[in-house]
Amino acid sequence: MRSKKQPSGERTFVDIARRAQLIECTIDAIDDVGYQKASLAEIARRAGITKGAIFYHFANRDELIEAVFAHVLTSGTELIMARIRAAETPRAQLRAYVEAFVASLHINPRGIRVLYAIGDHITDDEGRPRLVHDHGLQEAAIAPIVDILRRGQEAGEFGEFEPRSMAMMIRATLEAMPTYVLAYPDLDIDAYGADLVTFFERAMGVAQ
Amino acid sequence: MRSKKQPSGERTFVDIARRAQLIECTIDAIDDVGYQKASLAEIARRAGITKGAIFYHFANRDELIEAVFAHVLTSGTELIMARIRAAETPRAQLRAYVEAFVASLHINPRGIRVLYAIGDHITDDEGRPRLVHDHGLQEAAIAPIVDILRRGQEAGEFGEFEPRSMAMMIRATLEAMPTYVLAYPDLDIDAYGADLVTFFERAMGVAQ
Amino acid sequence: MRSKKQPSGERTFVDIARRAQLIECTIDAIDDVGYQKASLAEIARRAGITKGAIFYHFANRDELIEAVFAHVLTSGTELIMARIRAAETPRAQLRAYVEAFVASLHINPRGIRVLYAIGDHITDDEGRPRLVHDHGLQEAAIAPIVDILRRGQEAGEFGEFEPRSMAMMIRATLEAMPTYVLAYPDLDIDAYGADLVTFFERAMGVAQ
């Protein structure tokens, strides 16, 4: 059971709106005061409701946080996947992938930051980050890249290399961008992204 | 004020020993139960002293945590820098850098994990990760790589590329390794590291 | 004010049905999850309505609980009284009383358990169990027994003893049965009841 709603099970318009609002307020709260201080009281204050009301829409704090995570992840993934699909060759797809990732930093910087903040703070029973170390989640991020790389190799666009290692390097580089953005406020991420595409292509043996 | 120590600032032998012990216990605590559950009570319990005693050696929790961070960072950096210095050409230095980073994962996995755990959790007044986004800290990590790259270009060992972008890519890739290790327990990080060196060199236009 | 019903005080068919349904659902809820966890949400869920709707039929939680108590008590009392009336001599009536009490444990175990659960939990303003310590309620339980005993003494069937003390002992013994049933799942309450009748009669000086 997701929230306390029982009778119908269907979501009301008001409920949907409140959930969306609470998700937005949670993103703002986490990005403004940090994951640890983004308490339900803080979130409720921003939403203009009481703490108790949150529990009407979400069963508990974890469910709210997971809804935020899923929301940002889904919308971000959709954007990137759409851009990849719009590209034709694997080389164009890889470029589209990097550029879409950079674009999402322009479009939804808070969401991206919060995504990683949540990933870092949700822990399993041993206190290890549950999401970051989640096999499935990592695979969901790596696999599409591996796919592009393999098809590029088959098509003769890319040279010889271990596709998983390359995909891991690419993914790791992109995931560091939000951090670099904050550490270097003047960083031109479009230029950096362009540099990366060049680096990746050279590493893959693409004729320039 | 850093701690309650007298203005003289001298540290007694016992104090130094206790500080070292508390730092070790904190590392163990964070790695065993996670950053959030590594309370002062938990740390004190492992050290065999009382919570209150911690405040005799560290002004507050943050100072203890920062001492842990500095300790692990310093010892890790020293290892890596020593290996770099032992290499002669920039190309050999870059290879040494990557291999030393991988080696530190073998030698001191707890320390590295805790380093990143702390980095993810310590926040500034606005709630942003204070250490990860710290300009100076990032520069301390990036600058030595940029240095190697520049010298490699000047020496004609490396080709044409923007050194900062390349350094950021290299650093980002390495920093993701601890995460990959946990997400993929079977990952052969030595092989992965070797792949990375190859990728970096190709991206830099090094003749293979 | 007992409920929100209009001054006319008439109960519609739907209201009567809903009240009965809510009483049954409350019994089930208390017996299944315990008095403390039998919240209005839990009860409403079982009844297939919303929490708010309960307040249309009962002024507040206490009134619902009291309705449950009265319902079970009344139906249980009726059963027992009917069996007593069917017996002719005081001695037969006392035996009928004990046997009817045991029978009610067979017939309506949930109701009986809930009856005592409510009795233990409902408190007055000073926090004392309101129902258990209610003079009138105790008298309603004791008086009929005293009546049987007195008539038995007058008829010469029973010997000399203080009827109130004897009635209190009898009642106390019977009221402990639900507890014994739960503490000793293998207890044969019919045999135990038969033993009790013998003990009571001996205590009353009935010729065996």
Added chain:
Amino acid sequence: MRSKKQPSGERTFVDIARRAQLIECTIDAIDDVGYQKASLAEIARRAGITKGAIFYHFANRDELIEAVFAHVLTSGTELIMARIRAAETPRAQLRAYVEAFVASLHINPRGIRVLYAIGDHITDDEGRPRLVHDHGLQEAAIAPIVDILRRGQEAGEFGEFEPRSMAMMIRATLEAMPTYVLAYPDLDIDAYGADLVTFFERAMGVAQ
């Protein structure tokens, strides 16, 4: 681990005193405002400390409550057992048992009431009273009586009857006394107790 104390494990004088004080305050609180409203805030208020301080001496609420239960049960049991041991024949022992039980109602009425209040409210996972239905606890109450009865039968002091049934009746009757005391404020429990002894003896076939 019982409380948060870790270093020594031994109990300090202050700790022992505070625990005793908290146990007394809890008894008062439960008896004054009822089990449900005897919150930690209420208890702390009566003890003149903060809620948080309670957790220094008891790991959690349950542990405090259990300490109260054990304290009252132990001291009550000791009183009764001592009086039984002081009697010589089984018949005298049974009389001592009843009289000691009545005496404990005179000496420690609050404790006895709270004992039963706790017994009624502590529940297992299915919401059933955990203590009341606890096999071991019931046996601890019943067994000593059965023992007296058996020895009385062997000694020829008591007649023929099923000892367990008789013991259950006796125990049930005594346990109802606190309730009767509250329901009938004018009840003379000494006289009632004397009546009970007579009834029990007659039921057991003791020559009067």
Added chain:
DNA sequence: GATGAATGAGGGTTCATTCAT
């Protein structure tokens, strides 16, 4: 008659920090 939404008071618990000894 009933729903969906929200309130608000209170619950137990955690924990960094303080301080007299």
Added chain:
DNA sequence: AATGAATGAACCCTCATTCAT
């Protein structure tokens, strides 16, 4: 140099109750 005891603020969560619709 350390202990034991306590504080106090904040935390997540529960729930009877209210009320516009």
